[in-house]
Structures are given as C-alpha cells and as structure tokens.
Amino acid sequence: MNNKVSIKDIARIANVSIATVSNVINGKGRVSPNTVSKVNKIIQELQFVPSASARSLKDMKSHLIAIVVPFLEKGMLQDNPFYWELVRGVEGGARHHEVQVILLGIDENEDFSFVKQRHLDGLIVVGVFEHTAAFQKLLSLNIPCVFLDSHLSNPDFHQIDLDDEAGGYLGTKHLIGLGHKVIGVLTGKLEEGGVNYFRHQGYLRALRESGIPEDPELTFEEAPSIQGGYHVAQRIGSYKSKISAMFAFSDVSAIGLIRGLHDIGLSVPADLSVVGFDDIFYSQYMIPSLTTIRQDIVAKGQIAVTMLLDQINGTGLSTDKRSVKIPVSLAVRQSSASFKEI
Amino acid sequence: MNNKVSIKDIARIANVSIATVSNVINGKGRVSPNTVSKVNKIIQELQFVPSASARSLKDMKSHLIAIVVPFLEKGMLQDNPFYWELVRGVEGGARHHEVQVILLGIDENEDFSFVKQRHLDGLIVVGVFEHTAAFQKLLSLNIPCVFLDSHLSNPDFHQIDLDDEAGGYLGTKHLIGLGHKVIGVLTGKLEEGGVNYFRHQGYLRALRESGIPEDPELTFEEAPSIQGGYHVAQRIGSYKSKISAMFAFSDVSAIGLIRGLHDIGLSVPADLSVVGFDDIFYSQYMIPSLTTIRQDIVAKGQIAVTMLLDQINGTGLSTDKRSVKIPVSLAVRQSSASFKEI
C-alpha cells in the first residue's frame, strides 16, 4: 500500500521529469525554488523514501558499514560486555552520520564475500592481527577499514589502538607500589603483536624497572574470558604462598578470577590483590570494585566511525591522523591493596 | 581490480547469455550439466559475487533484517549486557540463515524510514509496547516483525515473551519462603502491559497468596539501570528496619542495588536479601552470586530470527506458533537468605 512509490510517481504528479526530482532530492543541478518546494511537498505527502538498493546499484556505495568481530567460541560472538560498549559507540557514531551498521562475527576462514556482495562502504575491524589469514583477505578487499586493537606495524593503515604497553606498565607499577613482588599475569593468548603481547611487555618493563626478575611461571595464558579467570584461580591456589597479586588483561577475566579465588577461600584484596583491564561498566559496581586500566570504550567506537567515514568520503585530513593511540589511565579501586606478609 | 566483475563478464567468458549465468547461480531454469559446471568454474576463478543491491532492486528483498532496540538515554543504546546477549543470539541465528543484521537504536519519534529505504525484510523489535507511537508506526510499515518482550494483546502478532508474571511470582515466593515479609520491588517504569507490569503482577499475586498486604511504598519505580539500583539503595537506608528483601526486575539494577547497600553499610544477604531478573552472564560470578529469575537470552535471540525468517519466507507453520511464551526458572544463589530478626 505504501512502499511502491518511486521517483517516477513523484515526477508524474509534480509534472516534472524524474531527473528534476532526483535533483531536488540531492540538491544538485539547477532547479527553481518553486519547483523545489512543489516537489518536496509531494515527497512529504507520499512519504517517499529513495531506494537504497537503486542508489547503491548506481554509485556502488551502500552507506552501510560493518563492525567485524572475530568469534572466540565457534560461531558465537564473545560474551564480553566490552564488545557491547564498543558496538554502542559505533552505533551512536554511525547514527550521527546517517550510515547504518551491520554486525558481523567472523571466524578464521571467513571469505568476506558479503563485503562485495553488499558493496559495504567500509569496515571497523576489531582485534584482527597482522599475520592472520583473515587480515590478508581483508587487505585484498581494498576497501576502507579502521582496525581496532590490532597494532599493525604498517603506518599506512588506519587504526586505533590503546597504549597497551603503558597499560601493562601502569597496572604492574601500581601493584609494585603497593609492595607486591610476586605478581602473576592472566594474559589471554600471547600472540606477538597482539594487545596482550604489548600489555605483557609493559608488565615486564615495570618488573625490570623495579629489579624484580621475571618468572615465566607467573604468566598464565588462559582464555581472557570469565571462565578462563575462574580456572586460573584454581591453579593459583597452589601458588598461594608465592603470588600476592594478579594482573588480569581483561575485566571479565578479573571478575572470574576474583570469584574463583573466593570459591577456594581467598578473598580480594585481603589475600590477593587483583587489577583488571578495560573498565567495563560494572567494574566500579562490583564488590570489591575493580582496580583497572581504564579506557573509554564507547568513545573508541565513536572515533572509529569518524575515522572510517573520513576515509570513505575522502574528507578529513586523514593523512595525519591515520593512527590514533588512545591513552590509558589507572582507576584505583578496592580490589588492590598493600602487600601484607601472611 | 577485483570488484568489478559482473554477471556479464561471466557470460562473455563462458560464451553464454547472462540469463544462463543467472540460472546457474540460482539453480533455476533449464541448463545442461556441462554448462553449469563451466559457468561455475568461471565464477570461482573470477571470485564473482552477485550484487545484493541489484538483486534487491529486482525483487525488493534485501536479505537484511534489523534488530531494533529503544534508547533509554538520549541517542545511546542501553548499557545493559542483556542486549548484548540478545544481539549475540540474533547474530548467530542470522548467520545460519545467510541473512545479515543491522543494529538500530530508536527513540520515541523514530520514523523508520530506513526500513523502506533499505527494503529490510523484517524486524526484530525489542521492548516496544502496544500503545506507543513507535508501535503504531511499526505496524503501518507492513513488514514482518517479531516483537520481543512487548506483551501485545493481539494474538496475530508474532511475539516472544517471557512468562514475566510467573517470574515475578517465583522470585517473590522464593523470598517469602525464606521468611521475608516486607519485600520491596525495584520495578523500572510500570507501564501497563510492559514486562515490568507483569512481573509486578506476579509479585502481587505471591503476596496475596501468602496473605501479605500490599504496601505501595515498597514499589520503587526507579530506572532499571545499574545507577537506578544504586540510588534506590540510598532510599532504602531509611526503611532499613522495615525492608528485609528486595526484588529487582533486572540483574543490572540488582547489581547497582547491592553495591549501593554495601556503600551504606548493609551487606547482602546478611542484612538484606536481593533477587534479580534476567540472569545475565555475570550474575553467577559476582560476590555474592545473584539469585535471579533465569531466562535464556541468547536462545531468545535465536528463536526470534527463526520466527522472523519463517514469516518472511512464508515457510513454517507460522499459524500455530505466532506467540511464543518462554518459561522462566528460579536460580537460587547467594544473594538471598533466610529472614533473621535483627
């Protein structure tokens, strides 16, 4: 009843050509003020909305972007609120710029055919590292991308990264400052060039700086999930006498860790200090509230959209700001406390 | 370099007409096995992918669905992991059926023009109630919708609802069973016909059943956010002597509540019992772990996709299963305990 009205109908009713209608819609070409308002009125009345498919067929642009996030488990997006905050930022940013966002999970051998298929204007890619097959395929697509948390070495890529090394350093330094000497890290997978790698580098730097020798046994490469954290807690039980603090490279794993410790009778921060990473929204509401490395995730999503759109539209002084490094800060809360000899 | 290959190129190289190529792609029409394989080979080689815009221009289908969720704050999706779990379910379901998902936040006066514009095949709508302007506009779009948590009275609509009344009843009954008699509820907005309304009805039924008189002062209509919960805790402080248990109609508000109580020196469950609603992933890991009304949010998202696609494709025995009511269950954990006279 209402979805069949096209530019042709408008033209017929307004007694002008479709070209004129098109011009009115796009504010291009030359058309008299009278005609403009006449056409616009009819457009209003008929609730005409130009067809996106027809448009993209013409100009090969879709005004669609996608946020691409790798699966961790098979076929399911990661159950980490971090992504939701990111997505919220992206959605908000996109909404300002009148583009829409497709949400896409990918696994290692994604072929990205949907990109061509839908003529996607650009991609916001989260956590895809340089040496992966997925990354190579992404490059061969030859479309605007903004890489988040990917730490690409090539400065030509548009990317937004946290200062992960600084984050790792900051958290560790904080614990050292509290008197802790045996500090474990729950890193997640330590791929060279990945976020966890850099955080770990920061951790090592802080240790060196304070003359604390590195103990490889203190690095737990468990999955950065809530369950991962929980499991590590069990293993820490046996190190009880040694480890007095843990630095988890994500808030969710810190949460799992704290709960796991609780379940084996260790309480935070009395028995063990814990520092997280990300500052997801309820870190400050949990009990104990979580000391963590703070980043503004929502803002990150918003910036990503802006960068992507600059790139797509060729606007923006993109030459300078290809690579954005977001600073981190330390949010000191209740989960970390001074070292006390037991 | 690689994105300009069209059906025409395939046709030229294979020495057949574009119609034949189209037939091969869609498995329609009559075409000899030889030709099929010849064409397919070339498609492979050239990495041809049919253009979605051209397709939808023809058949007015986009193979795109949207998940529509109302803003709470202005212009930003709600910071509640509940939505992320839902979105994860939807993405997973959609992926199985080769459709893609657009994520859309709306405010009260959304005009939904993007639906026509993009020829969206269908919508998964979360928490839009019957009497709202948005709902009316949605109806006038005349496209397949599945409504989640909307409790529409008209049985013709495709909808998935929780048995919210039962949830409200279950949680309250649990607290009563523990000996609590003065039980507050943190409801969120109590619009008639909304989820909170039904949960509240369940609460009232449980009270009646146990001969406990309703006290309107015990119903806190604060925002169902983590901050909302936190604020209510302050107000409860003054009721301290009265209230011995709180039932929050979302896990996030329960989290805020517990934290708020903690900050005014009340601990859960020693001083007050708290029950939540939703069972988001974090609830079982927090300290104390949260007694809550459990629903499988991810599954809800998956079911929604299936229902929507049945409706779109006209497949499915949709006549029977227009309206799905999902059962709830009680997950008893640590945040609720027996009533003790102080």
Next chain:
DNA sequence: TGTAGTTGATGTAACGTTTAACCAATAAAC
C-alpha cells in the same frame, strides 16, 4: 542584431540482476 552566457528543465543511458516470453533443435508419439 547577433553572440554568449545563464537558468530551468528534459531525455536517456547505465548500474547488475531476474524473469517472462520466445525460439531452435532434438526426442517422443501416433
């Protein structure tokens, strides 16, 4: 008075598909 420029508008090709209508050749039926 002719030339040039401007304004407002039109006609039409093109984008990449799908599909209905048509057709030639071969096989089957009587």
Next chain:
DNA sequence: GTTTATTGGTTAAACGTTACATCAACTACA
C-alpha cells in the same frame, strides 16, 4: 511423417536511481 513435448538456451524488459548531454527560453552585452 507430421504433430507434440522436452531440452537448452537467448532476448529484452524491468527494478529505481543518478548523471551526462542536450535544449529552449531568457538576459546581457557589444
């Protein structure tokens, strides 16, 4: 040996836009 089906394929129109080329009518200018 003519009709009738079936097989394998082609042609061309249509979907809703945009953009280029064209044009008629004025206005300005020398």
